[in-house]
Amino acid sequence: MSFLAQRLGRIKPSPTNMLTGRVAELKAEGRDIIGLGAGEPDFDTPDNIKQAAVEAIARGETRYTPIAGTMALRKAISAKFERENGLDYTPDQITVACGGKQVIYNALVATLDEGDEVIIPTPYWVSYPDMVMLAGGEPVFVEAAEDNGFKITGEQLEAAITPKTKWLLFNSPSNPTGGGYSRDDLRDLTDVLVRHDHVWTLSDDIYEHVIYDDFRFHSIAEVEPRLLDRTLTLNGVSKAYCMTGWRLGYGAGPIELIEAMNVVQSQSSTHTSSISQAAAIEALDGPQDFIAEHNRVFKERRDLVVSMLNQATGIACRTPEGAFYVYPSCAGVIGKTTPDGQAIATDADFATHLLDAEGVAVVPGVAFGLSPFFRISYATATAALEEACRRIQRACAGLS
Numbered sequence: 001m002s003f004l005a006q007r008l009g010r011i012k013p014s015p016t017n018m019l020t021g022r023v024a025e026l027k028a029e030g031r032d033i034i035g036l037g038a039g040e041p042d043f044d045t046p047d048n049i050k051q052a053a054v055e056a057i058a059r060g061e062t063r064y065t066p067i068a069g070t071m072a073l074r075k076a077i078s079a080k081f082e083r084e085n086g087l088d089y090t091p092d093q094i095t096v097a098c099g100g101k102q103v104i105y106n107a108l109v110a111t112l113d114e115g116d117e118v119i120i121p122t123p124y125w126v127s128y129p130d131m132v133m134l135a136g137g138e139p140v141f142v143e144a145a146e147d148n149g150f151k152i153t154g155e156q157l158e159a160a161i162t163p164k165t166k167w168l169l170f171n172s173p174s175n176p177t178g179g180g181y182s183r184d185d186l187r188d189l190t191d192v193l194v195r196h197d198h199v200w201t202l203s204d205d206i207y208e209h210v211i212y213d214d215f216r217f218h219s220i221a222e223v224e225p226r227l228l229d230r231t232l233t234l235n236g237v238s239k240a241y242c243m244t245g246w247r248l249g250y251g252a253g254p255i256e257l258i259e260a261m262n263v264v265q266s267q268s269s270t271h272t273s274s275i276s277q278a279a280a281i282e283a284l285d286g287p288q289d290f291i292a293e294h295n296r297v298f299k300e301r302r303d304l305v306v307s308m309l310n311q312a313t314g315i316a317c318r319t320p321e322g323a324f325y326v327y328p329s330c331a332g333v334i335g336k337t338t339p340d341g342q343a344i345a346t347d348a349d350f351a352t353h354l355l356d357a358e359g360v361a362v363v364p365g366v367a368f369g370l371s372p373f374f375r376i377s378y379a380t381a382t383a384a385l386e387e388a389c390r391r392i393q394r395a396c397a398g399l400s
């Protein structure tokens, strides 16, 4: 009998975090590796935000804060929701945690009983199913087809709902596809959700600001205000403000849910760092112009990667609306053989071949629940991306 809890048997470590670790190891061994696995901007945190943290330390803001986060931060978040999303949340409807990841975890632990179902569109962010299972729930997968822009439809959602459904875990723009739902796409889903009042929605808006061309971002409760009292709106400073290491995310929803999440947090991490909280106020209230500048660079990289991947034999890549990922199909290389005689039977085989033969680290679609695809994060220096795509083209050309 293992000493470890049985519920851990179904849980695996985050494959993307593992890949980042593996890339670091290979680099330390002296191999020339281009890592396209990490889900974080390569830009540094803006100076004004860093400065706000330094000032908070100097002011002595180095002690415990309220569990849900400081009142000053929750007021800044409340103002952000009103300004950017037209959503009216009071500070007591807001909770701050160690990243959006912990907000989701707190919500699931606070609400799921054994066997409760959570609908998750595939491909999904790697942590969703495992967090659901850790909290005792059952993930129910709905395929977001590539030919529908990696979006699920209202009809598919309707078919997945059962009396046991508790949540829809919803993410747009999406990690891993970059696919974004338009207002009409969202309306298709919210029209279904309004009819099932036992189903709550977790609207993961973490990539809200990372969007391109004429795509407009909308949050679920903004599109359908009747869902406000059963929606948890999730966001954070990791992606838009280049603050992944500061560990700060936030959620807003009905008071009963937020209070329950605060209870969970009070018995685990207590709260995120007081310094990060001070920095997040500056992120939300301070100048926002660097976001457009970052998006301009991301968009150039997106266009470069999409175009170069579409020139690789056997790869087909759609142009995503947001985030900093592409999710190309590698269906055209499945069934081929590598120059040293290895069969490429799955996207995992293809990713292994790219790493072994060309030193390019990508995450296979199997990690996100939809094959045969792979994910590339283009939040990496443009020259490295270009070289990586050249190597992928070469690897594909060498298959027979």
Ligand SMILES: Cc1ncc(COP(=O)(O)O)c(C=O)c1O
Pocket (backbone or CB within 6 Å): 039, 098, 099, 100, 101, 102, 125, 171, 174, 175, 204, 206, 236, 237, 238, 244, 247, 248, 249
């Ligand atoms: C879809 C999605 N949601 C939430 C998060 C959580 O980010 P953080 O915990 O850094 O706020 C991530 C991070 O990769 C993500 O991709």
